[in-house]
Amino acid sequence: MLEKVARQAMPCQEPGERARNFSEVALGYDEETALLEASRCLQCKKPLCRQGCPVEVLIPDFIQLIKERDFMGAARKLKEKNNLPAVCGRVCPQESQCESKCIVGKKGEPVGIGRLERFAADYELAHGSVTPEAAAPTGKKVGIIGAGPAGLTCAADLAKLGYSVTVFEALHVAGGVLMYGIPEFRLPKQVVQTEISNLKKLGVEIKTNMVVGKATSVEELMGKDGFDAVFIGTGAGLPYFMNIPGENLLGVYSANEFLTRSNLMKAYQFPEADTPTKVGKRVAVLGAGNVAMDASRTALRLGAEESIIVYRRSREEMPARHEELEHAEEEGVNFQLLTNPVEIIGDENGVVKGMKCLRYELGEPDASGRRSPVPIPGSEFIMDVDTVVVAIGQGPNPLVTKTTPGLELNRKGNIVADPETFATSKPGVFAGGDIVTGAATVILAMGAGKTAAKAIDAYLKNK
Amino acid sequence: MTKGIVLLEVEAPAVAAKALAGQFVIVRANEKAERIPLTVMDFNREKGTITIVVQEVGYSSTIINRLQEGDSFQDFVGPLGLPTEIENYGRVACVAGGLGAAPMYPIARALKEAGNEVVSIIGARNKDLIILTEEMEAVSSKLLISTDDGSAGIKGFAATALAQVLEETGGKIDHVWAIGPMVMMRSIVEFTRPLGIKTLVSMNPIMVDGTGMCGACRISVGGETKFACVDGPEFDGHLVDFDLAMRRLAYFKNEEKRAMARLDCGGGCGC
Numbered sequence: 230m231l232e233k234v235a236r237q238a239m240p241c242q243e244p245g246e247r248a249r250n251f252s253e254v255a256l257g258y259d260e261e262t263a264l265l266e267a268s269r270c271l272q273c274k275k276p277l278c279r280q281g282c283p284v285e286v287l288i289p290d291f292i293q294l295i296k297e298r299d300f301m302g303a304a305r306k307l308k309e310k311n312n313l314p315a316v317c318g319r320v321c322p323q324e325s326q327c328e329s330k331c332i333v334g335k336k337g338e339p340v341g342i343g344r345l346e347r348f349a350a351d352y353e354l355a356h357g358s359v360t361p362e363a364a365a366p367t368g369k370k371v372g373i374i375g376a377g378p379a380g381l382t383c384a385a386d387l388a389k390l391g392y393s394v395t396v397f398e399a400l401h402v403a404g405g406v407l408m409y410g411i412p413e414f415r416l417p418k419q420v421v422q423t424e425i426s427n428l429k430k431l432g433v434e435i436k437t438n439m440v441v442g443k444a445t446s447v448e449e450l451m452g453k454d455g456f457d458a459v460f461i462g463t464g465a466g467l468p469y470f471m472n473i474p475g476e477n478l479l480g481v482y483s484a485n486e487f488l489t490r491s492n493l494m495k496a497y498q499f500p501e502a503d504t505p506t507k508v509g510k511r512v513a514v515l516g517a518g519n520v521a522m523d524a525s526r527t528a529l530r531l532g533a534e535e536s537i538i539v540y541r542r543s544r545e546e547m548p549a550r551h552e553e554l555e556h557a558e559e560e561g562v563n564f565q566l567l568t569n570p571v572e573i574i575g576d577e578n579g580v581v582k583g584m585k586c587l588r589y590e591l592g593e594p595d596a597s598g599r600r601s602p603v604p605i606p607g608s609e610f611i612m613d614v615d616t617v618v619v620a621i622g623q624g625p626n627p628l629v630t631k632t633t634p635g636l637e638l639n640r641k642g643n644i645v646a647d648p649e650t651f652a653t654s655k656p657g658v659f660a661g662g663d664i665v666t667g668a669a670t671v672i673l674a675m676g677a678g679k680t681a682a683k684a685i686d687a688y689l690k691n692k
Numbered sequence: 693m694t695k696g697i698v699l700l701e702v703e704a705p706a707v708a709a710k711a712l713a714g715q716f717v718i719v720r721a722n723e724k725a726e727r728i729p730l731t732v733m734d735f736n737r738e739k740g741t742i743t744i745v746v747q748e749v750g751y752s753s754t755i756i757n758r759l760q761e762g763d764s765f766q767d768f769v770g771p772l773g774l775p776t777e778i779e780n781y782g783r784v785a786c787v788a789g790g791l792g793a794a795p796m797y798p799i800a801r802a803l804k805e806a807g808n809e810v811v812s813i814i815g816a817r818n819k820d821l822i823i824l825t826e827e828m829e830a831v832s833s834k835l836l837i838s839t840d841d842g843s844a845g846i847k848g849f850a851a852t853a854l855a856q857v858l859e860e861t862g863g864k865i866d867h868v869w870a871i872g873p874m875v876m877m878r879s880i881v882e883f884t885r886p887l888g889i890k891t892l893v894s895m896n897p898i899m900v901d902g903t904g905m906c907g908a909c910r911i912s913v914g915g916e917t918k919f920a921c922v923d924g925p926e927f928d929g930h931l932v933d934f935d936l937a938m939r940r941l942a943y944f945k946n947e948e949k950r951a952m953a954r955l956d957c958g959g960g961c962g963c
């Protein structure tokens with residue numbers, strides 16, 4: 230009988246130290262730890278873990294290669310299914326995906342699939358990269374709108390199939406949320422850019438500073454520009470606000486603005502970088518998803534004395550990845566749960582000086598079985614804050630959808646796409662990622678990009 | 693052009709192919725620079741160029757004004773925002789405050805081409821700050837100049853000149869555009885409000901992405917929150933909350949001073 234190996238912990242920077250710097254929090258496994266963790270995988274004949282992965286990573290196979298110390302081979306195996314393993318290993322909500330299905334997890338803790346994925350991908354990044362080979366050119370052109378995980382994945386897969394692929398990106402860098410949303414301390418921008426340069430090696434052309442819907446349109450791409458098919462992966466980039474009084478006061482940011490200033494424009498290096506941001510002493514972040522965790526932890530790093538998550542429900546309902554929630558708690562983020570703001574209060578200069586909130590309690594279970602929060606009468610109080618970051622979700626940006634006639638949208642403005650092929654109501658136009666599902670996850674967006682690439686290939690072969 | 697204001701013609705074929713009066717671009721001068729919005733002053737579809745006019749007000753605009761011929765921008769994205777709605781309204785007044793003459797120029801030109809009688813006004817603090825008079829003259833049936841100190845044209849604010857136009861035309865102006873500093877736009881809006889003349893203003897809040905992603909540019913119009921970069925930049929001046937807009941514009945003042953200090957001292961001191 231083999232001695233039982235425990236799930237290997239992820240080495241991290243100390244909470245006290247890391248809460249004040251922008252370096253990566255999780256440091257990654259070293260070889261010995263990775264080998265120990267890999268040894269916990271049973272190499273199932275019918276690996277349930279794979280069912281939990283939207284891109285069906287060959288999980289037992291890559292872990293086997295790690296066991297054999299063939300780390301480059303492991304990376305290659307990963308890349309057969311996943312173009313951005315260094316990203317996914319870091320940001321996938323593994324606990325609800327691959328690891329939730331792992332058989333080892335039924336009795337104890339599941340195999341650290343994400344951590345192993347990150348290990349192999351980082352090994353590859355450090356030791357020269359594996360560029361998959363592209364097939365012979367098909368002579369057909371595909372345009373991709375948006376260089377987020379959905380668009381980049383679709384682009385890479387089509388390039389591998391021999392299509393000539395051009396990606397149009399509105400911002401000045403490719404990467405989507407991976408660049409402007411998720412902070413450096415969780416996903417180093419260098420990792421993202423190296424992954425993107427690997428895509429370029431496949432021949433994918435990325436045109437930044439191109440706002441589709443303004444500088445060009447889907448119609449034009451498919452008309453005079455001669456693209457045979459188009460994939461729309463424009464994400465969920467439209468910030469929602471609470472629609473409570475005081476939201477336009479100075480010191481109220483959307484999470485997108487706050488994080489974009491810090492991540493994309495490197496405001497945390499101000500004044501070495503030119504874009505400023507302002508964080509007060511006491512910051513309230515509204516919401517409890519990954520975006521909210523990122524904003525609250527960024528606020529601490531930018532110098533806030535206190536960073537407070539304000540959330541209407543309880544800890545169990547928080548949608549953030551477990552690891553982010555735990556990291557935020559360790560770093561000293563203050564959680565005000567079952568609490569909801571009703572008004573943001575400003576001083577005589579229109580700058581935030583407080584937030585009126587109500588306390589909630591959990592009421593009867595609703596139709597979904599979740600106990601819904603109900604306000605406690607008379608519980609009103611003023612929270613002493615000088616900055617408020619609204620992180621309650623994002624919707625679809627209408628720039629592309631509004632300028633594309635014949636594209637069916639749902640009530641919220643998301644594109645309606647066939648769940649099997651990601652084809653839209655407009656022939657030759659496919660869509661996937663957050664623009665279809667609403668704000669979701671990196672790996673779901675990548676899964677959509679992948680499936681759409683297959684469907685586009687099939688469509689163009691029959692055309 | 694005049695002190696602290698430069699006119700740049702930039703090669704940007706993709707933008708030039710589409711730009712219309714009222715739209716803007718977002719530029720970054722270099723790798724570390726801020727993204728800043730600038731209005732399209734002119735576009736040449738054949739040459740594939742865009743003309744912009746930049747006033748040195750702080751760090752990023754100063755960096756741009758120090759660019760030499762042949763230098764390039766790190767990033768130049770556009771055209772952004774909604775174009776001006778050009779129709780034949782009849783007699784229109786185009787009121788520009790200082791640098792506002794640059795964004796006003798293509799609007800006045802398009803209005804004239806659409807058959808309007810265009811009366812233009814350029815107002816500024818003094819005569820050195822008046823730009824583009826020849827260009828504006830060419831696209832207007834009449835051009836008035838006003839300066840706060842009386843060093844050129846009518847002594848007084850742009851609103852004073854507008855009052856004069858109204859008088860001369862027997863009160864018949866069908867539509868007004870006002871582009872310039874917030875205080876100037878507000879004074880025009882307050883002037884036309886009781887007269888019930890529809891007045892469009894071009895809002896210039898702080899922007900980051902310019903595509904509706906961040907919400908930094910939000911302003912309040914008729915009690916509703918709008919994103920100036922995608923819903924504007926032109927709005928009905930009678931509905932805009934100027935107090936809010938002015939406060940939001942000043943929010944990063946101290947930080948901007950720090951950036952400016954670095955520019956002047958070379959940055960070695962780390963101040």
Ligand SMILES: Cc1cc2nc3c(=O)[nH]c(=O)nc-3n(C[C@H](O)[C@H](O)[C@H](O)COP(=O)(O)OP(=O)(O)OC[C@H]3O[C@@H](n4cnc5c(N)ncnc54)[C@H](O)[C@@H]3O)c2cc1C
Nearest residue numbers: 375377378379399405406410441464662663669670671674
């Ligand atoms: C702060 C934050 C933290 C997150 N943390 C996690 C996490 O830990 N784990 C996880 O799995 N998910 C996380 N998510 C969610 C995840 O990032 C998204 O689900 C994912 O990025 C969606 O990918 P996408 O390709 O659909 O869109 P995006 O990543 O949004 O990319 C869309 C791209 O399209 C571009 N674009 C938009 N409009 C146009 C246009 N008109 N023309 C040209 N280009 C355009 C955008 O600029 C952008 O680059 C997080 C999201 C945020 C905001």
Ligand SMILES: Cc1cc2nc3c(=O)[nH]c(=O)nc-3n(C[C@H](O)[C@H](O)[C@H](O)COP(=O)(O)OP(=O)(O)OC[C@H]3O[C@@H](n4cnc5c(N)ncnc54)[C@H](O)[C@@H]3O)c2cc1C
Nearest residue numbers: 728729730731745746747750751752753896897898899948
């Ligand atoms: C739609 C739009 C069109 C514009 N068109 C032009 C133009 O054609 N020519 C031109 O010279 N300027 C234009 N501006 C203003 C220009 O963007 C600002 O002058 C510039 O961003 C200032 O950057 P800075 O770093 O030089 O100054 P900063 O040091 O950042 O700021 C100096 C002062 O300028 C003001 N300011 C800061 N950011 C902005 C901003 N985004 N917009 C307006 N004022 C700001 C503030 O009051 C601040 O105190 C436009 C702005 C918008 C939103």
Ligand code: SF4
Nearest residue numbers: 282286317321326327
């Ligand atoms: S891509 Fe994500 S879900 Fe798939 S195996 Fe890797 S960590 Fe798990």
Ligand code: SF4
Nearest residue numbers: 270271273278331332
């Ligand atoms: S289910 Fe768990 S043990 Fe089985 S192959 Fe997958 S990771 Fe290994």
Ligand code: FES
Nearest residue numbers: 902904906907921
């Ligand atoms: S500038 Fe970001 S939404 Fe307008």
